[in-house]
Amino acid sequence: DSGVTQTPKHLITATGQRVTLRCSPRSGDLSVYWYQQSLDQGLQFLIQYYNGEERAKGNILERFSAQQFPDLHSELNLSSLELGDSALYFCASSVGGLTGEQYFGPGTRLTVT
Amino acid sequence: GESVGLHLPTLSVQEGDNSIINCAYSNSASDYFIWYKQESGKGPQFIIDIRSNMDKRQGQRVTVLLNKTVKHLSLQIAATQPGDSAVYFCAERFGQGNLIFGKGTKLSVKP
Numbered sequence: 001d002s003g004v005t006q007t008p009k010h011l012i013t014a015t016g017q018r019v020t021l022r023c024s025p026r027s028g029d030l031s032v033y034w035y036q037q038s039l040d041q042g043l044q045f046l047i048q049y050y051n052g053e054e055r056a057k058g059n060i061l062e063r064f065s066a067q068q069f070p071d072l073h074s075e076l077n078l079s080s081l082e083l084g085d086s087a088l089y090f091c092a093s094s095v096g097g098l099t100g101e102q103y104f105g106p107g108t109r110l111t112v113t
Numbered sequence: 114g115e116s117v118g119l120h121l122p123t124l125s126v127q128e129g130d131n132s133i134i135n136c137a138y139s140n141s142a143s144d145y146f147i148w149y150k151q152e153s154g155k156g157p158q159f160i161i162d163i164r165s166n167m168d169k170r171q172g173q174r175v176t177v178l179l180n181k182t183v184k185h186l187s188l189q190i191a192a193t194q195p196g197d198s199a200v201y202f203c204a205e206r207f208g209q210g211n212l213i214f215g216k217g218t219k220l221s222v223k224p
Contacts, residue, residue, distance in 0.1 A: 002156065033211070042202065043157065043214040056211050090156050101147070102212070104156030 003027065004105035006091050012111045018079040021108045025072055025093030031055070032074040033094075033102060034066055038087040049074055050096075081112045121200060123219045132190040134218045136203030141184055143205040147212065148177060148188045152199045160188070160201075190220075198222045 003026035013019055025032050034046040036059075045058035049068035060066075063081075068074045078085060088109055092102040126132045138146065144165040149157035161172045163179050163186075170177050176189040186203050200219050204212040 002158070004156075042216045043204075045211050045213070048211060058211060092156075101159050101162065104149075104158070106154075106156050 002103040002105060004091060004093050004103050006089075006105035006108050008108060009106065010109045010111075012113065013081060014113055015081055015083060017081050017112075018077065019081065019110065021076040021078070021089055021091075021110075023074045023076070023091030023093075023105060025074070025091075026103050029093035029095050029103070030072065031094045031096065032068055032072070033092040034060075034074070034076050035090040035092065035104075036087045037090060037107075038084075041087075043090070046076070078110070083112050086110055086112045121217050121219045123221060125221045125223060126193050128193060128195060128222055128224050130193055132188075132193045132197070132220060132222075134188045134190075134201050134220065136186040136188075136215050136218075138184050138186055138203065138205040138215070139213065140205060140207050141181070143207045145206040146177070146179060146186055147204045147206075148175075148186075149202045149204065149214075150197075150199045151202065151217070157202060193220075193222050195222045195224055 005024045007022045030051045033048045035043045046060040047066050048056040052068050063079050066076045088107045090107045092104045094102045147162040148160040151157045161177050163170045163177045168179050174191045178187045200217045202217045203215045
């Protein structure tokens with residue numbers, strides 16, 4: 001158990017809909033990262049937050065957004081969902097703002113039908 | 114469990130043998146590298162890391178080798194066990210940038 005929690009574990013929704021994925025980092029970790037993992041891709045970095053502020057952006061679509069709250073939990077919002085958004089979404093956390101050792105959560109499996 | 118990839122390179126080894134998983138990284142200026150293990154249905158788990166000023170680092174049953182000349186990273190697992198069966202990812206970082214993950218290699222251990 002990494003100490004990072006993600007909810008929900010599974011999510012099934014229809015195209016065009018909007019969903020919110022939630023992540024609680026390990027106690028004491030200030031950085032949260034979001035990744036997308038689809039069947040034909042490796043782990044694709046989406047976005048990083050550090051202590052409430054956006055730190056870095058990766059291959060995140062404009063339809064996706066995220067935020068980190070004062071209690072350091074984070075939410076990833078996915079809107080206008082398409083079939084191609086079906087994937088595993090992982091959250092990871094680390095102590096500092098650099099991307100050293102990251103601790104990954106169990107992931108949320110999103111299926112868009 | 115859930116599949117993380119349909120077309121991953123696969124390494125099949127006999128239980129008790131040593132395994133070597135290879136990774137070619139992309140940026141010659143990358144200064145930090147990590148190996149992650151991902152079991153079916155779980156998130157990636159940190160195994161070992163190495164900085165670019167080193168060429169070898171050892172952990173418990175694992176060794177990472179770094180060859181900067183050819184931008185190559187390898188993970189050696191000694192006395193491979195069935196519990197080592199998983200997908201292994203290498204990741205690289207350049208400066209303050211974020212980690213870039215490789216596609217992964219699936220390790221299958223035969224009893």
